[in-house]
Amino acid sequence: MHGQPFTLKGPDGAGRVLLGGDLNAFTAPRGSLAGMLVKSGNKEITFDMSGLVGLDLNGAAILMDLEKTLGDLGVRVSFEGVPEEEKEIWELARDTSAKIPDTSPPAPLGFIPATGKMIMDFLKDGYELTMFFGEVVIDGIGLLLRPWTGRWATTLKIAERSVVDAVPVTILVGFLVGLILAFQSAMVMQLFGVDIFVADLVGLAIIRELGALLTAIVLTGRSGSAFSSELASMKTNQEIDAMVTMGLSPVKNLALPRIVALTFATPILTVLGDMAGLLGGNVVMVAIGHPVAVFWKELSGHLDLSDIFTGFFKSFVFGFTVALVGCQRGLFAGSGPSDVGEATTLGVVTNIILIAILDSLFAVLFYVLDW
Amino acid sequence: MGQDRENLISNDIGKGVARDALGYDPNALPLEVIDMTVAYPGQPPLLEGVSFKVEHGEILGILGPSGCGKSSLLRHLVGLEYPRRGTALVLGEDIFANGEESLNRARHRFGVMYQSGALFGDLNLLDNVAMPLKEYSRLGPGARKAAAALKLALVGLSGFEYHMPAEISGGMRKRAAIARALALEPSLLFLDEPGAGLDPVTATGLDHLILTLSRNLGLSFVVVTHELRSILTMIDRAILLDKTACGIADSGTPKYLAEESEVPAAKAFFLRDQEERAL
Numbered sequence: 001m002h003g004q005p006f007t008l009k010g011p012d013g014a015g016r017v018l019l020g021g022d023l024n025a026f027t028a029p030r031g032s033l034a035g036m037l038v039k040s041g042n043k044e045i046t047f048d049m050s051g052l053v054g055l056d057l058n059g060a061a062i063l064m065d066l067e068k069t070l071g072d073l074g075v076r077v078s079f080e081g082v083p084e085e086e087k088e089i090w091e092l093a094r095d096t097s098a099k100i101p102d103t104s105p106p107a108p109l110g111f112i113p114a115t116g117k118m119i120m121d122f123l124k125d126g127y128e129l130t131m132f133f134g135e136v137v138i139d140g141i142g143l144l145l146r147p148w149t150g151r152w153a154t155t156l157k158i159a160e161r162s163v164v165d166a167v168p169v170t171i172l173v174g175f176l177v178g179l180i181l182a183f184q185s186a187m188v189m190q191l192f193g194v195d196i197f198v199a200d201l202v203g204l205a206i207i208r209e210l211g212a213l214l215t216a217i218v219l220t221g222r223s224g225s226a227f228s229s230e231l232a233s234m235k236t237n238q239e240i241d242a243m244v245t246m247g248l249s250p251v252k253n254l255a256l257p258r259i260v261a262l263t264f265a266t267p268i269l270t271v272l273g274d275m276a277g278l279l280g281g282n283v284v285m286v287a288i289g290h291p292v293a294v295f296w297k298e299l300s301g302h303l304d305l306s307d308i309f310t311g312f313f314k315s316f317v318f319g320f321t322v323a324l325v326g327c328q329r330g331l332f333a334g335s336g337p338s339d340v341g342e343a344t345t346l347g348v349v350t351n352i353i354l355i356a357i358l359d360s361l362f363a364v365l366f367y368v369l370d371w
Numbered sequence: 372m373g374q375d376r377e378n379l380i381s382n383d384i385g386k387g388v389a390r391d392a393l394g395y396d397p398n399a400l401p402l403e404v405i406d407m408t409v410a411y412p413g414q415p416p417l418l419e420g421v422s423f424k425v426e427h428g429e430i431l432g433i434l435g436p437s438g439c440g441k442s443s444l445l446r447h448l449v450g451l452e453y454p455r456r457g458t459a460l461v462l463g464e465d466i467f468a469n470g471e472e473s474l475n476r477a478r479h480r481f482g483v484m485y486q487s488g489a490l491f492g493d494l495n496l497l498d499n500v501a502m503p504l505k506e507y508s509r510l511g512p513g514a515r516k517a518a519a520a521l522k523l524a525l526v527g528l529s530g531f532e533y534h535m536p537a538e539i540s541g542g543m544r545k546r547a548a549i550a551r552a553l554a555l556e557p558s559l560l561f562l563d564e565p566g567a568g569l570d571p572v573t574a575t576g577l578d579h580l581i582l583t584l585s586r587n588l589g590l591s592f593v594v595v596t597h598e599l600r601s602i603l604t605m606i607d608r609a610i611l612l613d614k615t616a617c618g619i620a621d622s623g624t625p626k627y628l629a630e631e632s633e634v635p636a637a638k639a640f641f642l643r644d645q646e647e648r649a650l
Binding site (some may be wrong): 022024025026027028029031056057058059060064065066068069088089090093096097099100101103104105106131146233320334336338 | 384391393433492493495504507508509510511513514516517518520521522525528532533553555556587588607
């Protein structure tokens with residue numbers, strides 16, 4: 001590499017192109033040389049390399065790419081006059097290049113195969129999740145029969161991490177949602193003089209529906225994603241393999257403590273979220289002129305046990321689902337570093353979809369049961 | 372500090388010598404380390420007063436037991452950390468002279484292969500190698516592809532251009548990492564533990580590849596290693612780091628260090644070979 005500018009003169013009438021200077025990745029001419037050479041109309045081009053004072057592998061690659069491009073356009077290319085000092089690198093590049101097979105990137109799947117693959121992946125996903133659910137149920141029954149074999153210290157630690165640390169965010173989200181809901185509905189209801197019913201609307205919506213739903217979404221982002229990434233990282237580090245070869249069940253030792261912790265922690269968080277939501281509604285009611293006692297009296301007159309039970313029941317199921325999916329995505333992750341991120345994203349997406357589906361199913365079920 | 376650095380550098384930078392395309396003197400030493408002190412902020416120095424040179428086409432080994440500061444020295448040489456004192460010259464130019472600016476310029480003239488290969492997992496091998504070319508060179512897409520395929524072929528990976536890093540073995544990943552380090556045709560390559568985690572056959576193959584590249588392309592290598600087989604196979608000259616000496620305990624050819632050096636650190640380092648063989 002000598003740093004002299006690369007020069008190209010020609011082609012002359014005989015198709016001769018004189019190369020000079022230093023040819024490498026930093027001195028290469030910008031723009032398409034092939035286009036310019038084809039325009040000259042020569043069917044045979046000879047590159048005279050005797051003027052080159054420097055050539056490296058990148059420079060050689062430029063010339064060989066030119067040879068290929070011109071060849072594809074029907075122009076025959078030859079090289080001559082390789083300087084003695086550059087012969088070694090030129091021959092190395094030519095010999096090495098001759099060994100490169102003609103490969104091309106894998107073609108993207110067509111519409112039908114891509115759709116088929118998507119369906120197969122979806123079915124495989126569903127199958128794996130179902131199998132995992134089965135394993136969790138079997139190990140869960142085993143734990144009930146022999147509770148002393150459980151990892152209760154770990155379970156408590158996970159529950160503490162999932163509940164205590166999630167309290168501020170759950171309360172904040174619950175309070176703000178209660179506030180917004182009350183505020184938006186109060187504006188319309190005031191027009192008809194029925195703003196007292198804001199208390200019922202907020203109370204029923206939060207306790208029956210939104211409390212459990214919002215807590216589940218908060219936990220999906222906080223704990224479900226953490227479970228996925230923790231377990232996927234363990235998979236990458238071969239910790240899961242080590243556990244299996246030691247005869248220990250990853251489901252029992254890693255997944256079950258997390259599932260038990262979150263299943264029983266979610267209702268506690270839901271209650272806190274519900275209370276914060278009601279408080280948010282109460283603040284708006286006070287702001288529009290209704291005393292605190294009126295809000296609670298109105299609410300207690302319309303809320304019954306079945307409302308509280310439905311919210312509570314849903315929070316159990318949502319907690320179980322968030323932990324189940326989070327752990328399954330982590331344990332079934334690939335073993336590469338990028339698989340950790342993929343498992344986490346997939347876990348969050350699956351959880352949000354599943355929670356929405358389950359909530360819809362519950363809505364239908366409770367309607368049919370008249371709860 | 373600036374004055375110190377100027378005093379340390381004796382090369383005749385900017386005195387009318389021939390320059391390469393990036394303005395470097397191709398005849399200057401690929402690497403010269405001058406009185407370098409390796410230390411992390413708030414901690415006592417790991418190495419003090421480290422000075423050595425790397426000649427054109429030479430494979431220099433940085434040897435020493437675990438924890439002696441080999442990898443820390445490498446991090447300073449490639450500019451991931453700044454030395455507390457002293458400096459390093461690449462092709463005669465101080466890589467720390469103007470902070471990141473001079474470092475980034477120097478990074479075009481040296482390549483680095485990390486212990487794990489450190490290939491970008493979301494790019495295939497061809498795109499991994501072509502990435503520096505796309506960023507820094509004037510090559511168009513066709514020439515970039517040809518140049519990247521040539522580098523991959525040079526390290527024995529023809530036919531794997533469109534494989535993803537996760538689809539190939541550890542040894543192949545290291546070869547691809549060398550191809551990527553070669554992308555901009557540097558004068559100097561830093562290799563961190565090339566044989567680590569590989570079986571002896573694959574590791575020996577990698578040693579031979581490094582030797583071939585050095586001989587065919589005239590490349591200089593700085594290889595951090597503690598693998599005796601690699602040291603004896605490919606290293607031309609080595610510096611032996613020692614924690615007690617807080618710097619270079621001894622330097623010379625591997626043969627000298629293994630058989631003639633009277634330095635206790637050299638004896639301890641090479642004696643394990645005999646112990647391993649005895650076992």
